[in-house]
Amino acid sequence: MNQSVEFHARIRRALDNAQGRHNFRSAMDGFRDKRAAQFPDEHCLCEQRALARTVRGNALRRLPDLLEQLEQNLERNGIRVHWAETPEEANHKVQELLQAQGATRVVKGKSMVTEEIGLNHHLEQNGFEVLESDLGEFIIQLAGEAPSHIVVPAVHKNRHEIAALLHRYDPDIPLTDDVDRLTQEARRILREKFEQADAGISGVNFAVAETGTLCLVENEGNGRMCTTVPPLHIAITGIEKVVEKLSDVPHLLRLLPRSATGQPITTYFNMISAPRRPGERDGPESVHLILLDNGRSRIHADETFRQTLQCIRCGACINHCPVYVQVGGHAYGTTYPGPIGCVLEPQRLGIDQIGTLASACTLCGACGEVCPVGIPLPKLINRIRAESVQGGADSPVRGAGTLRRGPEALLWKLWAGIHARPMLYRLTTRLIARMSGLLPNRLGPWTRYRTAPRLATSTLHEWAKRQGYQDE
Amino acid sequence: MNTPDSVYFYATCLVDLVYPQAGQAAMALIESAGIRVIYPADQTCCGQPAFNSGYRNEAREVVRRQLNCFARAIPIVVPSASCAGMIKHHWPELFAGEAEEDRVRGIAKRVYELTEFLVEVLHLELTDYGEPVRVVLHNSCSAHREMGVTRHIGQLLKQLTQVEVVEPVHATECCGFGGTFAVKQAEISGAMVEDKCRDIVDTGASRLLSQDCGCLMNIGGALDKSQAGVRAQHIAEFLRERSLEPER
Numbered sequence: 001m002n003q004s005v006e007f008h009a010r011i012r013r014a015l016d017n018a019q020g021r022h023n024f025r026s027a028m029d030g031f032r033d034k035r036a037a038q039f040p041d042e043h044c045l046c047e048q049r050a051l052a053r054t055v056r057g058n059a060l061r062r063l064p065d066l067l068e069q070l071e072q073n074l075e076r077n078g079i080r081v082h083w084a085e086t087p088e089e090a091n092h093k094v095q096e097l098l099q100a101q102g103a104t105r106v107v108k109g110k111s112m113v114t115e116e117i118g119l120n121h122h123l124e125q126n127g128f129e130v131l132e133s134d135l136g137e138f139i140i141q142l143a144g145e146a147p148s149h150i151v152v153p154a155v156h157k158n159r160h161e162i163a164a165l166l167h168r169y170d171p172d173i174p175l176t177d178d179v180d181r182l183t184q185e186a187r188r189i190l191r192e193k194f195e196q197a198d199a200g201i202s203g204v205n206f207a208v209a210e211t212g213t214l215c216l217v218e219n220e221g222n223g224r225m226c227t228t229v230p231p232l233h234i235a236i237t238g239i240e241k242v243v244e245k246l247s248d249v250p251h252l253l254r255l256l257p258r259s260a261t262g263q264p265i266t267t268y269f270n271m272i273s274a275p276r277r278p279g280e281r282d283g284p285e286s287v288h289l290i291l292l293d294n295g296r297s298r299i300h301a302d303e304t305f306r307q308t309l310q311c312i313r314c315g316a317c318i319n320h321c322p323v324y325v326q327v328g329g330h331a332y333g334t335t336y337p338g339p340i341g342c343v344l345e346p347q348r349l350g351i352d353q354i355g356t357l358a359s360a361c362t363l364c365g366a367c368g369e370v371c372p373v374g375i376p377l378p379k380l381i382n383r384i385r386a387e388s389v390q391g392g393a394d395s396p397v398r399g400a401g402t403l404r405r406g407p408e409a410l411l412w413k414l415w416a417g418i419h420a421r422p423m424l425y426r427l428t429t430r431l432i433a434r435m436s437g438l439l440p441n442r443l444g445p446w447t448r449y450r451t452a453p454r455l456a457t458s459t460l461h462e463w464a465k466r467q468g469y470q471d472e
Numbered sequence: 473m474n475t476p477d478s479v480y481f482y483a484t485c486l487v488d489l490v491y492p493q494a495g496q497a498a499m500a501l502i503e504s505a506g507i508r509v510i511y512p513a514d515q516t517c518c519g520q521p522a523f524n525s526g527y528r529n530e531a532r533e534v535v536r537r538q539l540n541c542f543a544r545a546i547p548i549v550v551p552s553a554s555c556a557g558m559i560k561h562h563w564p565e566l567f568a569g570e571a572e573e574d575r576v577r578g579i580a581k582r583v584y585e586l587t588e589f590l591v592e593v594l595h596l597e598l599t600d601y602g603e604p605v606r607v608v609l610h611n612s613c614s615a616h617r618e619m620g621v622t623r624h625i626g627q628l629l630k631q632l633t634q635v636e637v638v639e640p641v642h643a644t645e646c647c648g649f650g651g652t653f654a655v656k657q658a659e660i661s662g663a664m665v666e667d668k669c670r671d672i673v674d675t676g677a678s679r680l681l682s683q684d685c686g687c688l689m690n691i692g693g694a695l696d697k698s699q700a701g702v703r704a705q706h707i708a709e710f711l712r713e714r715s716l717e718p719e720r
Contacts (some may be wrong), residue, residue, distance in 0.1 A: 005632070005637045008543055008659075011657070011659060012659060013659060015659055015660070021663075058681075090581075092694075111663065121699070172600075180605040184634075236526035245720055259656065266670070278549075285481060301573045310714050321645040322645050322664055323657075323660055323664075324650070324662060325645075326660055326667075327660060327663075356604055359653070359656045359657055360660065361650070361653065362646045362648065362649065362650025362653045362661075362664075363524055363613075363615070363650060363653075364613035364617070364646035364650070365613055365614075365617035365618060366613070366617070366644070366645070366646065368617070369617050379565075382523070382524060382526075384525070385525060385526030386526040386527075386528050387526075388526055389525070389526040389527060389530060390526060390527065392577075409527075412522055412527040412532065413524065414532045415521070415522060415530065415534075416522065416527075416530035416531075416534050418516075419517045419519075419534040419537075420483075420516075420534045420536070420537040421537070422513065422514035422515070422516055422531045422537070422538075425516045426513070429485075429488060429489050432489065435488065444655070444658075445655065445658030445659070445662070446655065446658070447693075447697075448658065448662060448668065449658075449661070449662035449665055449667070449693075449694055449697065450689075450690065450693030450694045451693045451695070451697050452693070452695050453490050453689050453695040454490070455489060455490055456489060456490060456492045456493075457493070457494060458492065459488050459489055460488045460495040460496070461483075461485055461488055461513065462509040463496060465514075469509065469511035469514050470510060470511070471511075471513055471514075471541075472510060472512065472543070472544070
């Protein structure tokens with residue numbers, strides 16, 4: 001089926017789900033208020049954002065060098081580095097590493113990159129037991145769903161739905177509205193799993209080239225458990241997550257949680273620099289990092305689109321998106337929803353696959369306004385639209401031009417033909433104004449929600465001429 | 473800047489064909505300060521609909537034909553933050569590397585959104601001759617985030633002593649118009665404007681004001697459809713209506 005038809009079906013489903021919409025609205029309103037409270041001083045935010053953008057921009061400008069340096073320093077620290085071009089390569093590498101250790105039970109910390117490559121599915125198909133240990137991820141794993149948000153994956157569920165899921169998983173867990181109680185029950189289940197696990201898999205927020213340090217930001221402590229308790233830790237991240245120096249990290253870290261959830265700082269901040277050393281009492285015996293490309297090099301090659309890779313995955317653009325708040329994350333049908341998804345996914349997967357996402361945007365600018373690393377999201381969405389209909393073989397985006405439809409293109413040609421010929425424009429608008437009484441009251445989807453616009457019986461051009469207004 | 477003796481008025485296609493009374497009011501407000509208004513007959517559309525739909529070549533073609541409209545180095549006043557933002561920020565982007573780039577940049581620098589011009593350049597003083605009224609203000613996304621002109625509309629309304637100005641909750645959230653978005657993503661657009669109308673009606677205001685006709689057409693149309701009893705009006709019309717001395 002055509003991507004646009006599928007997209008509209010998902011949108012319809014999302015809009016028909018009153019409970020889901022209510023959940024998104026109240027959660028996003030909350031995140032917006034909390035974020036605003038964290039940035040009382042606009043000037044201060046501008047300075048911090050400029051610094052963060054510089055840090056990310058510098059890292060991307062020197063990406064190949066920094067990745068080499070990162071690899072050297074990680075290896076020196078005893079962390080093995082593996083490169084994966086495609087999701088398949090990454091999945092097989094994980095499987096290989098697990099099998100080499102005879103590992104079968106895996107706990108995972110939250111990682112969008114593993115969602116991107118479908119790691120859970122791959123591992124489960126190959127006989128591994130995979131358990132998501134982030135509470136939100138655990139909940140949607142129980143529900144058999146994908147995350148609806150990159151920071152709060154189960155944000156579409158309310159406490160009643162969560163209670164029902166937990167109860168179904170373990171009938172000993174009571175059906176209760178008490179969030180603390182539910183959290184305690186989930187914690188009890190997860191603790192057992194941490195102790196039994198053969199391997200832990202995590203993402204990475206920042207990979208520091210200078211020191212070979214993997215930084216992991218989280219709130220629940222599950223990330224720390226995943227990366228310290230099991231004997232094997234495998235971290236997976238996109239190649240763009242590298243930063244140059246350890247001193248770059250605070251510039252990003254002070255913006256990330258405040259932008260994401262309105263927290264001044266997260267409960268946990270992990271800096272992983274080596275496996276367990278002789279004499280140390282805890283930590284994994286071996287640590288591996290898989291660096292995934294999956295289209296990022298191609299995005300990196302275009303200077304404008306490269307800004308997409310500045311993203312630190314805070315989700316602020318999503319929280320502030322007026323479209324996301326209506327339809328939620330599943331409607332997008334991609335790993336990354338919202339404004340960053342509209343920009344990243346068509347580049348990653350191709351315009352011919354999912355370019356239509358860029359239509360789900362009013363270009364209101366809310367995303368660009370809150371992005372802590374200054375990604376010009378509206379500008380990039382607009383550019384994706386241009387590549388979709390007018391991009392040619394030289395376009396940096398795969399599938400460019402594939403959304404060009406003859407009738408629509410003809411309509412714009414006609415539009416330009418009229419608006420680039422002032423005399424013809426004046427004649428046409430005058431005729432339309434004369435016939436304004438004949439305009440139907442029903443104008444397709446517009447009048448499903450609104451009355452038809454009332455056209456003037458005489459245009460402003462005509463009035464200005466009658467009044468004697470001059471050109472010079 | 474010093475007060476100019478004359479300005480170009482760029483009406484926008486929506487004002488031309490759907491809201492000419494807003495254009496007339498805007499021109500009258502400028503003239504009330506003794507400024508001559510020049511109305512270039514060859515103006516059509518700023519090109520935004522095509523530009524935002526990805527049809528940059530068509531947008532460029534339409535803009536190129538209008539560059540002659542603004543020969544003199546005087547301000548260009550636009551009764552829409554969205555179209556003003558298109559000229560100020562996106563025309564230069566559209567003509568980057570083109571022969572007309574410098575000319576386009578020169579034009580972009582002279583663009584003012586109407587309320588910005590009335591406050592920053594004309595320092596317009598208003599007297600309120602109207603009855604007490606509560607109005608709800610919808611600043612367009614472009615006014616907020618592209619032009620940064622929301623304080624100007626507020627400063628003008630503050631001078632009207634009988635007017636109580638309120639803002640809806642989610643005030644900075646988009647109304648769901650988005651040009652061709654309202655057609656291409658009609659259902660999301662409908663859901664968005666439904667939310668916007670609810671927030672507006674909740675303020676208890678009887679009139680909705682905005683500096684952008686796109687928002688007015690969208691929200692106003694939805695308010696009419698639900699017979700909410702809130703009338704949508706362009707800020708220029710409202711200002712003129714309130715500040716003109718009643719005829720005796």
